[in-house]
Amino acid sequence: MRATRRFEALIDGHHAMVARICASYERDPELARELAQEVWLAVWRSLPAFRGEASVRTFVARIAQFRAASHVGARLRVPPGAELDPALPAPGPLPDTQAIAADRRERLLEAVRQLPIAYRDPVILTLEDFTPAEIAEVLGVTANVVSIRLTRARALLRAWLREAP
C-alpha cells in the first residue's frame, strides 16, 4: 500500500516530464502514450532496487530516456500521416494565446525530434532543467561531452527554428 502511494506520488510529480520525453521520441500520440505507460511500468519494477543514490527525478528520467531510446532505436519513428497529439492542447476552441503557445511548443518538439539521439538526449534533459553534470550522470558520458553536444545541438535548433515557416 505504501509502495502504491509512493508510486502514485512519483506519477503526480514526474508524469509531465515522462510524457514530454516520450513525445520527443515517438511522434504517434497513441504510441507515445503506450511508451509512457511502459516507462511507468519499468519505474514500478525498478523501485524496490532504488537506494536513493540519485534524486528521484534523475532515477525516473534515466529510465524514461533508456526506454525511449531503445523504443525507437537509432532512427526516429515516423508513422504515416501522424499529426499533432490532440491531447496536448485543451479540447475545444483554444484562446489565441493558448493556441500560439501550443503551436510554438509543437514546433520546438518537432525540431527536437529531428536531432540525432546523441544530441536529443542532452537537449531534452536540459529543457527539463537538468544541469550538464546531472545529464552526464543520467547518460553515463562525461560532462564535457554533454556541454559540447549541447552547444552543437543549440546551433542546430536555432537554425531550424529560424527556418520554420
Place this chain on the structure above:
Amino acid sequence: MTLPDGEWTTLKAAWRESPPPPIDVAALRAGLRWRALWSWTYLVIEVSGWLLLAFLAVEQWRMGESGVAAALALLTVAAAAASAWARRSALTGAPPTVVGMLDLAIARARRGVRFAFANYVMVAATALYLAAMYGSGIGAPDAAYRDPQRVLVVAAVLAAYAAATAVYHRRARHRGRRLRAVRSEITADGDVLPSGEHA
C-alpha cells in the same frame, strides 16, 4: 507568431507551455495488476510443464526406457534454467546510467541469441535421437518410440518449438543490433551529423 529564439531560457519556457497528455492512474494500476496476474499464471503454466516433463521422465525410467528418460530430464532442466534466466529483472544490476542500462540490455540480447542457438542444437539432437530410435531395431517392437503417431506428435512439438525459437532469435538479434546502434551514437567521441551519422 514568435518562435523560441534558440536560447535555453526561452526554449525551456516553450517546452513547458502545453500541458502533457493526462495519464489514467487507475488504468495504469489495473495494467500493473493484470501484468502481475498474467505473470503468475504464466509461471504456473511453466511449472506445470516442467512437472509434466519430470513425471514423463520418471515414468519412462520406470518402464526401462532410460534413454528417453534422460532426454526428457535434460529438457526439464533446460526449460527450468531458461525460464529462471528469462525472468530476471531487465534492469537489475545495471549501473545507474542510460549507457549502463543499454550495456545490460545488449548483453541480454546477446545471451538471447546464444540461448536460441543452444535451443537449435537441443532440438536437432532430440530429433536425431528420436529418428535413430524410430529407425533402429533397439528395444521392444511395441515401444512408444516405434509408434508412428506418437513420433509424429513429438516431431510436431519439436517443429513448433524450433519455430518459436526462430522468432525469439530474430527478435533478440534485431534488438541487439538496434541497441548497439543507439549506444554507439550516445557514446561517440566525434561530432554527430544531423542525420545521426558520425563525422
